[in-house]
Amino acid sequence: MTFDWALVQKAIPLLGTGLLTTVKICLLAMLLGIVLGGALGLGSLSRWKPLRWAVMAYVDFIRGTPLLVQIFLVYFALPVVGINLPEFWAGVIALGLNAAGFIAEIVRAGVGSIESGQSEAARSIGMRHSQILFHILLPQSLRSIVPPTTNELITLVKGSALLSVISVYELTRAGQAIISVHFAPLEIYLLIALYYYATISALAWFSRYLERRLPAW
Amino acid sequence: MNVESPVIDAQGVSKAYGDREVLRGVSLSVGEGETVVLIGPSGSGKTTFLRCLNRLETPDAGLIRLRGEPIGVDESGRPLSEARLAKQRSRFGFVFQRFNLFAHLTALDNVAIGPHRVLGLPIEEARARAREELARVHLQDHVGKRPSQLSGGQQQRVAIARALAMKPELILFDEPTSALDPELVTEVVDVMQELAQSGLTLLAVTHEMRFARAAADRVVFMDGGSVVEEGPPDVILGNAREERTRKFLIHLHE
Numbered sequence: 001m002t003f004d005w006a007l008v009q010k011a012i013p014l015l016g017t018g019l020l021t022t023v024k025i026c027l028l029a030m031l032l033g034i035v036l037g038g039a040l041g042l043g044s045l046s047r048w049k050p051l052r053w054a055v056m057a058y059v060d061f062i063r064g065t066p067l068l069v070q071i072f073l074v075y076f077a078l079p080v081v082g083i084n085l086p087e088f089w090a091g092v093i094a095l096g097l098n099a100a101g102f103i104a105e106i107v108r109a110g111v112g113s114i115e116s117g118q119s120e121a122a123r124s125i126g127m128r129h130s131q132i133l134f135h136i137l138l139p140q141s142l143r144s145i146v147p148p149t150t151n152e153l154i155t156l157v158k159g160s161a162l163l164s165v166i167s168v169y170e171l172t173r174a175g176q177a178i179i180s181v182h183f184a185p186l187e188i189y190l191l192i193a194l195y196y197y198a199t200i201s202a203l204a205w206f207s208r209y210l211e212r213r214l215p216a217w
Numbered sequence: 218m219n220v221e222s223p224v225i226d227a228q229g230v231s232k233a234y235g236d237r238e239v240l241r242g243v244s245l246s247v248g249e250g251e252t253v254v255l256i257g258p259s260g261s262g263k264t265t266f267l268r269c270l271n272r273l274e275t276p277d278a279g280l281i282r283l284r285g286e287p288i289g290v291d292e293s294g295r296p297l298s299e300a301r302l303a304k305q306r307s308r309f310g311f312v313f314q315r316f317n318l319f320a321h322l323t324a325l326d327n328v329a330i331g332p333h334r335v336l337g338l339p340i341e342e343a344r345a346r347a348r349e350e351l352a353r354v355h356l357q358d359h360v361g362k363r364p365s366q367l368s369g370g371q372q373q374r375v376a377i378a379r380a381l382a383m384k385p386e387l388i389l390f391d392e393p394t395s396a397l398d399p400e401l402v403t404e405v406v407d408v409m410q411e412l413a414q415s416g417l418t419l420l421a422v423t424h425e426m427r428f429a430r431a432a433a434d435r436v437v438f439m440d441g442g443s444v445v446e447e448g449p450p451d452v453i454l455g456n457a458r459e460e461r462t463r464k465f466l467i468h469l470h471e
Contacts, residue, residue: 047299117313117315117317118317118319118320120273120313120317121311121313121317121318121319121376121379122319123273123303123306124271124273124306124309124310124311124313124380125306125307125311125330125331125335125379125380125383126303126304126305126306126307126308126331126335126383127303127330127331127334127335128299128300128303129299131334131335135330135334136319136321139321140319140320140321215321217320217321217363217364217365
């Protein structure tokens with residue numbers, strides 16, 4: 001067995017194009033996931049029961065179904081009800097909606113882990129539910145929210161490989177295209193793995209940097 | 218003491234958790250400028266009663282009035298909106314056994330957050346008020362510290378300043394010294410005595426008999442979810458009528 005270094009050299013820029021798409025999709029999906037997940041997380045802490053139930057049902061659905069099926073739902077099922085999304089945006093939305101469900105749960109758990117005396121003291125000076133949430137509980141729970149959120153974003157990056165099945169020309173798909181022409185699965189899949197590993201390492205580094213910057217008390 | 222127009226007037230307050238009755242129709246009122254000390258064995262319902270007054274707990278029955286205004290319900294007995302209830306709570310000060318200072322804020326902002334967020338003072342004005350109240354509890358040199366950098370006694374004094382900064386009509390103390398190391402009790406009790414002497418209206422659950430003797434106008438003994446007897450400190454602490462009260466005080470002194 002020989003390792004085809006010439007092909008590896010040729011593949012590096014080709015996979016780079018795929019990686020660029022992966023990064024674009026993931027950044028947009030992270031944005032959607034964090035914004036929507038944060039909002040849903042706050043919704044799950046609302047005083048209004050129907051909203052809490054709606055969020056719980058959403059989180060339950062996301063947790064209880066495979067990401068691949070969620071991608072198919074967005075890409076193949078939405079057109080049936082008249083919503084046609086190009087594969088790039090279908091990918092962004094599917095990954096974002098998925099991450100939002102998990103991030104909502106992380107926010108809820110993070111805020112819930114703050115000792116009850118904190119909100120009691122805030123109630124005792126006449127603060128309202130929303131003020132307690134924003135000025136007392138959320139600032140204190142940031143530190144416990146950031147690490148699991150990073151894990152979730154790492155999962156999102158890995159999950160983006162599934163978008164190859166709806167022919168988004170992202171990293172995995174770009175590699176498959178090379179393999180189908182040159183038949184060099186060992187070289188190309190190793191290279192793909194390396195690209196993902198580097199991307200995720202960068203994300204993990206950024207998260208540790210952020211954690212260090214968060215105030216401790 | 219002005220019995221005709223009490224600051225707080227609780228009538229027939231009852232509360233049960235499941236089938237465990239914690240309060241069985243407790244009635245108590247505290248007059249303007251009065252200091253009342255509430256004592257009793259653990260499980261007698263003192264803390265629950267205190268928490269019912271400012272509606273940290275919702276009583277099952279009974280009516281509580283703050284300067285004549287029903288707490289937590291309107292005149293026809295319907296529960297108040299969250300906003301109106303929060304406004305009523307801001308008229309009480311509450312000092313917790315475990316301080317419950319906001320862990321992410323400095324001493325200064327722990328005290329300023331109420332005047333700023335609840336009373337709507339501009340932040341600089343709220344901080345100025347916070348500095349005054351921290352000086353009143355002798356912590357002017359610690360304003361920039363976070364709770365984790367303060368001793369238990371200092372934390373409790375910040376918590377007292379936090380309550381004072383809301384200019385409450387009545388301050389409730391829930392065993393404010395029982396989570397403190399013995400050598401830190403004095404500094405908190407001293408501050409409480411100063412507050413009592415300055416004419417504030419205080420209701421304190423505490424077993425600091427030194428405070429009760431020096432500062433209380435009245436001592437109330439509770440047992441089994443009811444008020445057993447009440448009277449001036451020298452009578453209750455020295456010459457109680459009820460057997461249960463005397464027994465409790467003997468245990469306390471052992």
